[in-house]
Amino acid sequence: MxxxxxxxxxxxxxxxxxxxxxxxxxxxxxxxxxxxxxxxxxxxxxxxxxxxxxxxxxxxxQHTITDTSQSAEFLISIDAESREEVDRLAQKVRAAGGNVFAAPGENQGWMYGCGFCDLEGHRWNVLYMDFSKMPKH
Structure with a gap:
């Protein structure tokens, strides 16, 4: 389908x-x-x-468009191949006029990422995930 x-x-x-x-x-x-x-x-x-x-x-x-300066309807997440790629993307976002709202950093001991907004305020999350460090249940 x-x-x-x-x-x-x-x-x-x-x-x-x-x-x-x-x-x-x-x-x-x-x-x-x-x-x-x-x-x-x-x-x-x-x-x-x-x-x-x-x-x-x-x-x-046929509805109202969300005002991204006031709220977010979703978070678009993409993966990175390395921590360095996360850092480079954050630098590119700043240089292109975007807003890095969450600086690159560790998250939960096995993820490294950052969050940014594009020119329209849409929120993106970029993560490098080291699954070998992911907690086991």
Missing amino acids: TKQVWLNLPVKDALKAKEFYTAIGFTFLEERTTPDSACMLVGESNFVVMLFAETMFQNFI
Whole structure:
């Protein structure tokens, strides 16, 4: 039944959002990019994140768009290959104008990560997980 799942995000300016995500290392399908939308690929499985101008997104949801300065509807989590990759991504986010709301650091003794907001306030979590240090039950 389901072939693929993708995430749709509202943005004020799809091309400006594309610039931000390109600067931090994400790739895009150029043939699926318009002035009002951009098709971003995440990870080895090429998970699709569609960036839609708010007016276009509003037509899809027929509901109010969440004010990301006041609340979060979800946390998008991605994995990193190393602690150093987490650190590099945090630096790229800052340089591209994003907000690192949780600096890179240890979490629960077996994870290392950081949290950041993109230009629109969508929250992302980047984690390197060392499963050999994960507590056993």
